Amino acid sequence: MTQESLHRVVVLVDENSNPFELSCAIEIFGLRRPELGRDLYDFRLCAVSPRTRMRDGFFTLTGVEPLSALERADTVVVPNRPDVHAPRSPRVLAAIRAAHERGARMIGYCSGAFTLAEAGLLDGRRVTAHWMWADTFRRKFPRVRLEPDVLFVDDGDILTAAGSAAALDLGLHVVRRDHGAEVATAVSRRLVFAAHRDGGQRQFVERPVPRVPDESLAPLLAWAQTRLDEPLTVTDLAARAAVSPATLHRRFRAELGTTPLAWLTSERVALACRLLERSESGIDVVARRAGLGTAANLRSLLRRETGLSPTEYRRRFNSA
Template sequence: MAQDSSHAVRGPHRVVVIVDDNSNPFELGCAIEIFGLPRPELGRDLYGFRLCSPEPRTVMRDGFFTLTGVAGLDAADEADTLIVPNRPDVEVPRHPAVLDAVRRAHARGARLVGFCSGAFTLAEAGVLDGRRAAAHWRWADEFRARFPAVRLEPDVLFVDDGDILTSAGSAAALDLGLHVVRRDHGAEIANAVSRRLVFAAHRDGGQRQFVERPVPDTPDESLAPVLAWAQERLDEPLTVADLAARAAVSPATLHRRFQAQLGTTPLAWLTGERLALACRLIERGESRFAMVARRSGLGTAANLRALMRRETGLTPLAYRRRFGP
């Protein structure tokens, strides 16, 4: 997950969402919920937020309702982060004025975000050529056929390619939105936003879009007890074998259940939880990185540094300067 320091929040970071004809209400709602609502529990608003449209009246998906009273498309030219339209009719070309607005935003260095079929908008604008992107699995073949220059990753929740971020369908918009908040404001703030959403605080973008068995066949196959047990012991030298023993299954069976229920491996989940804890410790004021590494179960400051650079693009020191108290 590349970190682009040019998008650090300086004052009211302006998020603008373009709404076009037949746009999906769900992803629009996700953007409003994450970026548009006031945050009195945090004592400050995280973003400035606006909706805009190329037309005074925008008929939303399947005519569910008509959107009026939003800004004109020129508001997109003021965006620090521009969220582009997504809609179910991916075969219909996007509004030319919308594509021009996307190109202008990209040219001046704004961050671009596409939820679900928003990847089609970005690709039509020509800003995804040679870049990594995610899209809903349902449209993966059509996307590849129309945009062969884009490096589509069809089986992940979202892709962070620096100044362009894309997600798969529906709920993955929440995952990507929280990832953006985490990237801008740190893990502690992102956790607070996710708690208000009553949504998982962190699903890594590399997780699969869908799992083989969303609900376990029997209650005792649920991973919830072993996950809760491990989260209380992250500072201990836990291994995958320890998790398997706690779940009373073999390591191979545990691996299959993680893949089926979470779309990831036990080791990747454990490392991600430890890194998230390390970030929270730094944000809360722990300045001794060797202590952060020990308390989060990452072992050494060198290991902490390597993982933080890989996952956040920042060293522990740079992370503390940006997100610390």
């Protein structure tokens, strides 16, 4: 695949953009992938000015492409800024609107949701933003359906993340959507980051720091991940951890922001995706090997997670 034929991701950097989310976009979309034997994206940075001062003057970005780079973008990552009250540049908003009208996919990290809303793209749409700014966002944009307690929201052609580490979660979700679970797992391995945290997990779990640290769930999760094809239940997980199901539920909520059953289902769907990508086994066989029981259950859960049927998913991502 030539560089010209790759999906083009363009990050629009505005005055006082946050370097962290910019770095997340570079890590996910901008790196060469020799471990995969191919690159995944054609990645560009653009800005209104040839010299763009980053947040709090940490550094000045130079040598990037002009705003016209958005005219050829397949995906646009919109700028975020820590001052959510300052209006965005009219030129930036106009360029974002034009790219979206042309059919580009839009990604907003953290306060990037404010940018998308100012551009007029979010009325009636589902989005998320950092929990600290939820009240401000609702006041400024009452017609937008804000979901402030999740890591990220995929609303089709507009995707938003809560910020900070959730930008990596959303980035890996986009890679999974574009290239399949196997490639997303390889990217997460290089990041040394969790391969999959569901977007519906909570952004922030209010929890006092214990005087004696709790025993990590990691050994239990590793044990379960090697037995996903078995009829594991939440009761089985609790027995393995030597706690009651209620205690296990509390620990999952505290450490992972999800429930044991939701985690188990998510892991099984991810395994089913990898099996569909790696082999030509029948759908019934994939469902059994992933611990999902029946082909009907696999179809329902896979469509909920990816928007695709098993046949469509395999056609798109199978490398066997």
